[in-house]
Amino acid sequence: MGIPDSNIIQQCKKGNRKAQFVLYKWCFSLLMPICLRYRNNQQDAGSNLNEGFFKILDNLHKYPEHVPLEAWVKRIMINHLIDDFRKNKKYKDLTENMEPSQFEILADSVDFNLAEEEMEAEELRLMISNLPPMSAQVFNLYALDGYQHKEIATLLNISEGTSKWHLNNARTRLAQQIEQRLAKSKNVKYG
Secondary structure (H helix, E strand, O other): OOOOOHHHHHHHHOOOHHHHHHHHHHHHHHHHHHHHHHOOOHHHHHHHHHHHHHHHHHHHHHOOOOOOHHHHHHHHHHHHHHHHHHHHOOOOOOOOOOOHHHOOOOOOOOOHHHHHHHOOHHHHHHHHHOOOHHHHHHHHHHHHOOOOHHHHHHHHOOOHHHHHHHHHHHHHHHHHHHHHHHHHHHHHHHO
């Protein structure tokens, strides 16, 4: 389905349910993969997608037409997911004040080219979902959505140093998971 045209957007602003459904179908295929990256299960992801879509509809009158619609709806959804994460955060992360000098160094032993060839996108999504919640959020924002540490720090109410620590923590843990997956793969092939 192609990007909704300006007529669909105008009809959505007027409350036309058919136009809103067209926009929803387009948004669903674009935004559900993002929601799945930030939530561990389909039900939570779907719930967040619906809540985020209502925010998109509520703010459609603010949509600057010179900005690509795809970028605008992604930004609203990511902001919604971050707000939801902060709202539902059950515990305060103990590493909030950690400084960059305390970072672990990412192991060089992982052959990322081999891992990339053998790994499916779903496996990577599952690996990310196994990360500690704050590290997963930071990794998604930085590595997948292109945010900078300063922006992440503001969004998640943490310091830039803590954001960098969480990114490094996520990378280290992902490298360990990839090493384990490669070891299993070699055992199956040659064992």
